[in-house]
Amino acid sequence: MGAFPAAKVMALVAGMAAGADSIADMDRLRHGAMDSLFGAVRAPSPLGTFLRAFTHGHVKQLHAVARRLLPQLAAHTPLLPGAATVAYLDIDDTVRRTHGYAKQGAGYGYSKVKGLNVLLAVLSTPLAAPVIPATRLRKGASGSVRGAASFVAEALRTAHACGASGLLLLREDSAFYAGEVIAACRALGARFSVSARMNASIRKAIAGIAEDAWTAIRYPKALWDEEGRCWVSDAEIAEVREYTAFTSKPKKQQVTVRLLVRRVKRVNPEGQVQGQGELFSGYRYHCAFTDSPLSLVDAEKDHRRHAVVEQVIADLKSGPLAHLPSGDFQANAAWLALAAITHNLMRALGTLASTFHAKATTGTLRDQLIRVPTRITRGARRLTLRLPVNWPWREAWSQVFAVLHAPPHP
Incomplete structure (x- = not known):
């Protein structure tokens, strides 16, 4: 690792906070009068050498530093207000495109794009902007659910350490609809809301829902019909109170909870895939498998807010994760962990500045508080x-x- 690793880590974090998205960009820490204000700033070349010296064990140590830092930030700043009552943990992955042939681990995954797979956990509350309790870099050809159970357990433990002692809801898309992921969630006392893949069992459950059980939900642009006293919307929701998932697995691995169903009218019902029954000809169905204690409307609304993780991914891609800068896999894994640390530090900085900055994007924080x-x-x-x-x-x-x-x- 070389000498002075702490100073090099801090230089990398400072560079990312200032907008660096590559190793060469770290030189912005030395321009102008920066050397008059800050000491121990390293040049890009030794920082690149430092990153390439990382092994898998060193990356794990950096993850441990990130896990200890976030609860400390939550304890000393209003980073996660309301976490003791309600908190949400969102899991998702994204493929970061790479170019050339020298990137270790690069491959074609579910997106058909050559790159590396970034697995991300995002922690938020109804009152707080999201922070990142865990990250993991995987090979580009990795399936979404690979290693997700241990990753979820790691993220949940960090969320508990941050003060999420009330209702903690894990939200995921259908790529993480797996028995081992839900088992890891329940073992740590959290609730879950996971999009369910459409299969024969779920189609049968949907077919059993009575027509008068569907409730129109209010979208932002829905219209209120005074004559009918109802919201005019193309979306309706219903639920199956007891649905058993993973029936092909042993009895102890099967889970029986609620199945939330949302249906939306098809724009072109004639352009269907042939072979569907009449029940599915006019609607598209979206299902969420959940043990949330909330009412049907609130539980379904909470599940749709899972999209907050996409905002964090976009935020990272417009900052330090614009590139995975090294050809070395472990160097890129360390870069990802440092990007998460930087994101959390900037979120804490925003909470100390003003109520506006507490929820601003990191790009706004960079332009208004750092540069x-x-x-x-x-x-x-x-x-x-x-x-x-x-x-x-x-x-x-x-x-x-x-x-x-x-x-x-x-």
């Missing part, structure tokens, strides 16, 4: 940072500066 157009003056052996006159975010930045430089609590 600060200050002028440095010297006098009496002291450095003074002078902010621009009438700078819009002066108050938020000053608030962060005051909190971070206040005397520590006894």
Whole structure:
């Protein structure tokens, strides 16, 4: 690993916070008067050598650092308000495109795009922007569910350490509809809401739902019909109160809970795949397998909010995860872990600045709180940072500066 690994890790995190998305971009830490304010900043070349020296064990140590850091951030900043009442853990993966032939582990996965597979856990509350409790880099040809059970267990333990002591709901798409994933969730006392794949058993369950059991749900652009006293919407929901999944597995691995069903009218019912029964000719069906204690409407609405994980993925791809910068697999795995650490630090920074910045994207935080157009003056052996006159975010930045430089609590 070489000398001074802590300084190199901090330099990488600082570079990512400043907008670096490659090893060469780390040079932005040394331009202008940066060396007057910060010490121990490393050049891109030794930082690249440092990353390439990572082994699988070193990456695991970095994951352990990330798992310890997030609960500390939650304890010292209002990072996850309301976590003691309700919290959500969303799991998803994405394929990060790679180019050339020198990337270790690159392959073609479910997206038919050559790249590496990034598995991501996102923790949020109704009042808080999402943070990242766990990450894992996998080969590009890996299936979504590969290793997901142990990953879910790791993320849930971190969520508990962050203060998620109330209702903790695990939300996933159908790629993670697997008995071992749900078993790992239940073993750690969490609830789950997982999209279910359409199969013969689920079609049979849907066919058993009475027509008067369907309830129209309100979408943002739904219309209220005064005459009919109902919402005019193409979407309706119903539930099967007891549905048993994984019936092909031993009895102890089978799970019997609720099946939430949402149906949406098909735009072109004539353009169907032939062979479907009449029940499925006019609607598309989406199912969620859940043990949520909430009502039908609230449980279905909560499940659709799983899309928050896509926002985090987009946020990372517009920042440090724009590239996986090395040809070495473990170097890229370390880069991913550092990107998650940077994301969580910036989220904590936003909560200290203002209510607006608490939920702003990391790109906004970078532009308004980190890339600060200050002028440095010297006098009496002291450095003074002078902010621009009438700078819009002066108050938020000053608030962060005051909190971070206040005397520590006894």
